[in-house]
Every structure is written in structure tokens, then in C-alpha cells.
Amino acid sequence: MSLKPQILSKLTFIPSIMSNPHADEREKCQKKRKSTICESSSLRTSRRRYCNNKNEEEMNKEVSTTLKLYDDPWKIKKTLTDSDLGILSRLLLATDLVKKQILPMLGVDHARAAEIEEGTPISVWDIDTKSMHQLILKQWSSSKSYVLIGKWNQDFVRRRDLKKGDEIGFHWDPYNCVFNFCVLKRVMSEN
Template sequence: MGVCPCSHASLSHCESCTSCSSSTKKRKQGQKDDTNGARKRARNDVERIRWGYSLDLMLYDDPWKIKKVLQKSDLGNMSRLLLSKDLAENLVLHVLNADERRDAETGIGTEISIWDLDTNSMHSLLFKRWGSSKSYVFIDKWVQDFVKRRHLKEGDEVAFHWDPYNHHFAFTVLQVF
């Protein structure tokens, strides 16, 4: 509390003058706004935990969840693009049906359609677990349809994402080395 500038209350704010009552109202309004903001943030946190989404404003969500900086082994004669176990299990196996998932996990492999966004062309690769390792690969025509055709080289960054409306993966080159 401060000293009231009006003459009828010298030691504390009064409720009768305009100067004192407006500053008191502003202070109370600010406290109310802070309380409402805290309630809103808490409600958003509860919703995010319960339903797995947020009510907070998001300006951009990168759709390219599977990203890979190409290494020499991805470009060679083995004709394969190696994906980590985590990427494959969370982002590729997750969108396959039960039969496709079983074939991929057992090493038989399942055919995956891939739309190249940059060249507007559809391709097909075999997706499967790589030998006894815990990694997964896209094989068959990887080198022919992507590496050679797109002139990919070591250090280039490529990306994939699942297109749920067209039921295929989309592919793009994010960065050329």
C-alpha cells in the first residue's frame, strides 16, 4: 500500500478517489488474470496428459518424422537404406497391418509404396528387419529408384512421413550436402 495523493486519506489508499480506486482495481484485475492463466495452463497440462494432445498454440509441427543423413553404407552395392530400431518400430511398423508387420519383423519383408514428392513419382521398396540385428531396412530398388535417379550422395538428408489419406509413405530430400 502506498500513500494516497488525495487530501482526505493521508496514510493509505482510499476507495473514494478516482486515482486510488483505479490503481486498486488494476492490481486486483492483474491478480485475477494471473489466476485465470494458471488455471488455463493447468487444464491444458491435464488434457495433454489424458488425451495425448495439447491445447497450446503450435506454429509448426514438422511432418518429416523419419529423417536420415545418408552414410556410405546407404549408398553402396548392398542397395539398402538402414533405419534405427526406434524409428522403424515407432513410425513404420506402427502404420502397417498385422500381416505386414509380422512379415517385416520376421525378415520376410513387406512391400511399401513410397511417393517421391520432389519428382511426383511412385516407387516400391521392401521393408524388413535386417538379418540378426535390431535394425530395419528399405531394400530392393533403393539405389536404382532413389540414390542414382536422385543423385544422392553421402551427407544428404532424406526424410519420410506416413500419408494416412493415401496410405503410403512420402519421401523428400531435405538437404543436399
């Protein structure tokens, strides 16, 4: 019977070790922490100043001082000219904007079609009037410029009463797979 209490005491000792397997590591960390706390205050202060100055210098190098309140969604902007409003019913677009902002959104097949004579159809949602329109994007072979043709004059110029100097904008709407259109600025009429 004298063996049972000894076995019992050994069994109760084993779980206490097992429940805390990292006791040695914890003790080492606590000793290390105490030793760093015990450093002299002057050494700590000078080290802190050095670190703070170094961090400020690094932060100042990476901080931008320009304030940007929002990202302008109208990636394609155009101030209308006489030729954009004329009887040719076409809107001339800057080649670099088309290559950056329109062709990648159309996909490979439609981008290729835009570069040939037929062009490719694109859907345009007029945000102001909440109406959908179809235009054709094509590249002129003579000047390599891109134009929107089709019912540009009827659906946009006349219907929206666009004038020379008005600023319009387009941007791709990835959720609806259309280009959004908006009149951004109107010229003041001379009366």
C-alpha cells in the first residue's frame, strides 16, 4: 500500500511538467527582458533618440505630400471640337488613351476588330440620361487615329445638345461591361 501514494505523487508531478512544456524558454525570455530593462537610462535615452531620428528620416523619404481626395473615374476626357460635332458623325479619340483605356477592356478579338475597316461595336451608357447606346470603335487607316462612329451625332451631339468646348468623359464599367459617358463641363452660352 505504501507504493500507491508514491506512484500517485509521481503521476501528479508528470502532468504539471506536461502542461508547461516551454517553461525553460519562458524563463529565458523573462531573464532577457529583465536584463534589457536594467540598462542604464542614459544609454536607453540616447538609443531611443537615435532610433526616433532614423525612423523619422525613413518615414519622410516615403511620405507623399500630395493630397488626393479621390481617383477620377473619367479616364478618357475630351473637349469637343467642330469636327467632333460635324456632319461626319464621329468622335476623334486620342490614340494613346484608346490603347491604354479602351482596347484592353474589349478583349483580344474586339481589339483586333477595332483596327480593321469594320471596327467593333461598343455599348455606351449615358449616365446623365440613363440611356444605352451603340457606337462603333474603329481605327482610321490613313491617320491611325481612333474614332467612335455610328449614331454619335444623333444619340449624343443632338440629343444632349453638345457644343464646341464642352468636356465629355468616358470610363469602363467592369460590372456592366459598358463604357459610361458623361458631360463633365458645359461651355457658357453667349447671349
